[in-house]
Amino acid sequence: MKEFQYTITDPIGLHARPAGLLVKEIGAFQSKVTVSANGKDADGKKLIMLMSLGIKKGMEVTCRIEGEDEEAAAEALQKFFKSNL
Amino acid sequence: MEKYTGKSVLKGIAVGKIYCYKKKNYTLEKTEVSDKKAEAGRFEEALEAAKEQLTALYEEALETVGEERAMIFEIHRMMLEDEDYLDTVRTAIGEGTNAEYAVNSAKEKYADLFASMDDEYMQARAADIRDISDRLINILAGVGEDTIHTDSPVIVLAEDLTPSETIRMDKSKILAFVTIRGSSNSHTAILARSMNLPSLVNTQMELNDGLNGKIAVVDGFNGEFLIEPQEELLEEMIRRKNKWETDTRELQLLKGKENITSDGRVISLYANIGSVKDVDAALEADAGGIGLFRSEFLYLGRNDYPTEEEQFRSYKAVLEKMNGRKVIIRTLDIGADKKVDYFQLEPEENPALGYRAIRICLDRPEIFITQLRAIYRASFYGTAAIMFPMIVSVDEIRRIKEIVNQVKTDLADEGCPIGDVELGIMVETPAAAVISDELAEEVEFFSIGTNDLTQYTLAVDRQNQKLESTCNTHHPAVLRLIEMTVRNGHEKGIWVGICGELAADTELTGMFLDMGVDELSVSPSSLLRVRKAVRDI
Structure with missing residues (x-):
């Protein structure tokens, strides 16, 4: 399993647009991705639950990635968070 | 009529x-379905049709309103692929409910989820859930859009x-x-x-x-x-409509364009706002930032001082909406001429020359500290700058900075994150303009408030209608003070803007560019007009 933390710097947080892009990004991998913030977990492939985490600027988000392509997924997702959020 | x-x-x-x-009307009904498999098939077909509609809408919107606005249809399509949402519908169908009613229960469940969130943006997403669900229901019920x-x-x-x-x-x-x-x-x-x-x-x-x-x-x-x-009113409105159409056609073309002259000089155009709800207008006018956020609205029309929390929420809302673009907040600018009974200001002969603005703040630091704490706390959520009104001396700035430093230390001790905040002053008294070389050493920017600068320089009461002809805003004395302030600011390496009414006076735009003014802050409705003036030079 791979895990990383990221603190959101985007002023609006995980709003609809980046949430949609994130789900797409995660969907490209086999691995199961769990996104946790605000004391709640969400399956990274499920847009509605992901948005309902209410992720805002300044919050720390934890991503846990488990599966055959976890190495590649973790790397791609870290890059995604840095450039979009 | x-x-x-x-x-x-x-x-x-x-x-x-x-x-x-x-x-078209459709009345939702719950019915028992015996052939669950057929009902499930009906739903899957509707789901595919809905996704196809959304893909078509996305492509249509892409052409008419651009990628950013079109994205909403893409999000809607992705919501229709959400497993939790689909599970809720499929489970209900599996229990023998008709597909329309099954979709409606998923709609209520997830719309409620967003509606109960404490964030205004997320609450509005409940409408998206309703929209995608209604789309499915309409297809299922054969009610075409x-x-x-x-x-x-x-x-x-x-x-x-x-x-x-x-x-x-x-x-x-x-x-x-x-x-x-x-x-x-x-x-x-x-x-x-x-x-x-x-x-x-x-x-x-x-x-x-x-x-x-x-x-x-x-x-x-x-x-x-x-x-x-x-008839008369109609004709009048048609005239106004024609004028508006010609004007906007020209100005709308300037959205997204640079504020650049034909010989390559660039100036920033920011917007003046008086409350949180003005931000939308500023964004629509393509403002590069907020050059003057009048904080008075927080204090006026109420019976007691606004709390730190209340102020924090307002500043944060503006900073978030501006999405990283600079927001210059002017601290309290109130005097005896404003009706704020709870300040208990004594009536004055000359309120314009009296106990007001920064003078109150330095005399009653508790009011000032509350405002500064709120601004610094909000500064974490965007790019904030603060400017202080009615400055006449270097000593005032030093006293302000002592208080600011105390506020920052306190917040750091409380573990409260803050952003980098530029500190500047309004240059709106002749005194400040004359000693702008010294003041420039103490701050990071100047914003010239031409309304007060004109009234104080010409000794003319702005409110007195008899003096309108004397109140010449193009008076050489005022323009020389502006020029001097810009020069002194630049010599000390700080930027200088103008945020009074004169900033929107397009007869002077060329002169301001020649002086090297870095920023003009104008009302959102004037912004594109000033951009046009800049580009016409």
């Missing part, structure tokens, strides 16, 4: 015939409009939207704005077919909807 008022979405005028747009049927352009009057209905309508057939419900933050309002259609929402009137074909005026400047106005 009938007259209704609503919330204006776009400042403009439309004149034309009313077209009442009605959604309707559009307008007309040969000549009309004013579309509707109960409410979904984004997809809005985008579906033939733009060449629409003069304006008027909706009886709806908010100015809805996707529909945003789309109307980007289509540059004068529109009103929340008019709270009755929708009846008798209105079809009647001549009406949508006045987005005053938020009024006039049905069958008298």
